[in-house]
Amino acid sequence: MQAPLLATLDGSLVDVAHPIVRADDLGVVRGDGVFDATLVRLGADAAPHVRDRQSHLDRLERSAAILQLPAPDRAGFERAIDALVAAWDFAAHPEALIRLVLTRGPESGGDPTAFALMAPLAASAxxxxxxxxxxxxxxxxxxxxxxxxxxxxxxxxxxxxxxxxxxxxxxxxxxxxxxxxxxxxxxxxxxxxxxxxxxxxxxxxxxxxxxxxxxxxxxxxxxxxxxxxxxxxxxxxxxxxxxxxxxxxxxxxxxxxxxxxxxxxxxxxxxxxxxxxxxxxxx
Structure with missing residues (x-):
């Protein structure tokens, strides 16, 4: 199975085993953050399609507002999505799930943590x-x-x-x-x-x-x-x-x-x- 792909909001791909979240991140220690997830698969035109991309970004924004988090960097998440889709091996895994994650960041203060993760759609799904x-x-x-x-x-x-x-x-x-x-x-x-x-x-x-x-x-x-x-x-x-x-x-x-x-x-x-x-x- 293909390993998950990880992207930061500048559009860079990062080794999924490379740490990008601090140990005191409130998303880790308290679940203080939001996420959304969307399906990506090849369409009839043989091109990859991110289903309801804008709707999922809209819902991520609504979720962040409910938790009183800073507004997500929408353009940054768009860059991350594009980078993941461009790097994905759709021949091996024609359906995948992209998770968009935003946390409150370190407990001691600092910027929110944000990234996007792409993995094959589970066989059970x-x-x-x-x-x-x-x-x-x-x-x-x-x-x-x-x-x-x-x-x-x-x-x-x-x-x-x-x-x-x-x-x-x-x-x-x-x-x-x-x-x-x-x-x-x-x-x-x-x-x-x-x-x-x-x-x-x-x-x-x-x-x-x-x-x-x-x-x-x-x-x-x-x-x-x-x-x-x-x-x-x-x-x-x-x-x-x-x-x-x-x-x-x-x-x-x-x-x-x-x-x-x-x-x-x-x-x-x-x-x-x-x-x-x-x-x-x-x-």
Missing amino acids: VREREQGVAITLLGRGHDGDEVAAMPWLLPGAKSLSYSINMAAKRHAVQHGFDDVVFVAPSGALLEGPTSTLVIDRGGRLLTPKQDGILASITLEQLMRDAPRELQVAFASLTPDDLRAADGAWLLSSGRLLAAVTSVDGEPLPRSPLDAELRRVLDV
């Missing part, structure tokens, strides 16, 4: 895109509207504080599942640790209300590009809505679209709309 995912429902301690009213919980930010999300996914895998959808104390469905839920209910596409939920760029693409009959509506959804659905998917920037095959061991049908959603999202 490709497999789940093709074969679907078995999910489990796990509780999350706050309702979405409660989180939205608590700015100190960083609603809407894609922060480096991802330990809970990753712990949820590990818990799922340890119990024989592929992924998770969180459920609020009220019983409302929320989001996955790294994904957004969409369900098919009688031919209508529904997704949980966005209160306290990270805005999904893949969902935005689906809502923007889908024909009128496939427009997605926000709704208050419960586990019973999911279990009774005609199909469901998890949407994310790397995996793009993964059909939900079961919920806590109960099989879920493949939606008749699956092929059309894959066409819209260019899966």
Whole structure:
């Protein structure tokens, strides 16, 4: 497997084993920073395409503002992206993920730390895109509207504080599942640790209300590009809505679209709309 590529914001490539983050960087010691990630792959014209590049940079800026970080050097991240894409071996790895990272910098003060990292898309992401995912429902301690009213919980930010999300996914895998959808104390469905839920209910596409939920760029693409009959509506959804659905998917920037095959061991049908959603999202 190709080693990850690392670029700094001046467009220079750096050996990924070369240290560029201080040991007292607040992104390391406290998870005090933000990131975003986007898929890069060869298009029909045989040229590499960074999916929704500007949208991901926009979301990085929004996340930084929520954490009261300095505004990202957008031009610098553009240079880093260009350098990574130019150096990538797409013949060996036609799909890759670029992560854009911005931390608050050293605890003792100083400039923020910023870089971009490119790595092959995980084989598990490709497999789940093709074969679907078995999910489990796990509780999350706050309702979405409660989180939205608590700015100190960083609603809407894609922060480096991802330990809970990753712990949820590990818990799922340890119990024989592929992924998770969180459920609020009220019983409302929320989001996955790294994904957004969409369900098919009688031919209508529904997704949980966005209160306290990270805005999904893949969902935005689906809502923007889908024909009128496939427009997605926000709704208050419960586990019973999911279990009774005609199909469901998890949407994310790397995996793009993964059909939900079961919920806590109960099989879920493949939606008749699956092929059309894959066409819209260019899966």
